[in-house]
Amino acid sequence: MRAGWRLPALLAGALLCAAADASAQAGRAPAGSEIPAQRPAGPLPLPPGHVTEPSAPPGSRPQDELDCRNCHESTHQGVARMYVGLGGRGTPMIPSHMFQVRVECIACHTLPKREGTAARIAGQTFKPSEQACVNCHSEKYRGMLQRWTDTLARMREILAPKLLAARTALITADPKNARHARARRLVGDAEFNVAFVTLGKGIHNVFYAADLLKLSNGWADEALVLLGKPPVKSDDLLLRGGYCAVLCHQQAGVKQPETVTFRKQKLPHVRHVSEFGATCTACHSAEVHKAVTATPTTCSACHHSAQNERCESCHSAQSAFYRGQVRTDLAKVEPNAMASAVGCTGCHDWSRRHSRQAVGEKCVGCHDKAYASFLAEWTTGLDKESAAAAAALRRADAALLRERRAGRPAPEADALARQAREALSLVRKARGAHNPAVGEALLGAARAKAEEALARSTQR
Helix, strand or coil, X not given: CHHHHCHHHHHHHHHHHHHHHHHHHCCCCCCCCCCCCCCCCCCCCCCCCCCCCCCCCCCCCCCCCCCHHHCCCCCCHHHHHHHHCCCCCCCCCCCCHHHHCCCCHHHHEEEECXXXXXXXXXXXXXXXXXXXXXXXXXXXXXXXXXXXXHHHHHHHHHHHHHHHHHHHHHHCCCCCCHHHHHHHHHHHHHHHHHHHXXXXXXXXXXXXXXXXXXXXXXHHHHHHHHCCCCCCCXXXXXXXXCHHHHHXXXXXXXXXXXXXXXXXXXXXXXXXXXXXXXXXXXXXXCCCCCCECCCHHHHHHHHCCCCCCCHHHHCHHHHHHHCCCCCCCCCCCCCCCCCCCCCHHHCCCCCCCCCHHHHHHHHCCXXXXXXXXXXXXXXXXXXXXXXXXXXXHHHHHHHHHHHHHCCCCCHHHHHHHHHHHHHHHHHHHHCHHHCHHHHHHHHHHHHHHHHHHHHHHHCC
């Protein structure tokens, strides 16, 4: 009977099995070598509401001959575990949002598979209906079920060649090599997660399923590296954690804020995904909706890693200064002599404590030891020139303020002071050491403009 398969009974069994799995995995063999679970002795417990047939007289038929579960064992355990968010490898429990609000199976499985005589003879199974989504969540959720199905299928398609390459590389791998043994475990765990998502019907818990596939994607890449093979290149943004918008936000019409504030600093929220290649789960929890898991260390690990060669995506002012692309009429602007040969990470190494001395030491990697002091000379000299230009500008601004209060505006002097302020701001923002020659020229121009503005204001 349909009523006999209510959610609580199924999930109780799923939770017990998952707990047993967790205990077994604590000391399990490497992935791929697990021993199949043995069926417990004796008949399995009946589901709630099941009505047993009257006992037949002893000897009238073989024991349990008509008990369906002699052939059909745990036919819904994978689905139930998926719904609860247990049973996969490498991720904590992530219950489905529907499970958290106690939605039972029959709330979504509303379409009878058979009708009339066929149902009375062969039994009944209820299929999921999209209308069930619409009834609770409104018309904007129409199409969501198919979107989940298609997205998870696409994720598995992207992952398949990676796992195939890793499994192929394992064929000739030395099983005694510790790196190869770890690769074997990673591939086994990745393949298990893919099978779990496929057979457990990932749409029952899409974010848990997507997170399992994300882990499998990382494991496949790591396994190939351990085996001395290059990772399979693919557009895996979806697998790396960009699935939140695809699975839900786009269909539900959720518009992401262009900017957000994190630790009192304004950040380009949308650009992190659309331009910088970041993923939702790099900063947000996969378990708790909207929860922010990022810390300053998270940001540094991505932005200031030796592997990140996209420094100029954020540090556009410094890049333009370094490459001679600054637009100004106050000085002649040319690229730094090293711009065509040295990138940002050639001088900036964020794997160690960052300081002027540390950056200066990078010069010695290409030049002789005499160059180690150059950066200190550049920065110290530019700091002094910046301070002198700023002092001259303050004097000019004070004089111009007095003139305005006295009813004697000086538009030409104001224009000169504005040019001085722009030149000083440009060097300070871009850090003059990125192009010392241009920095020195602009600071000289800023000081000269400020002094001229002061002279014109006092001559009136």
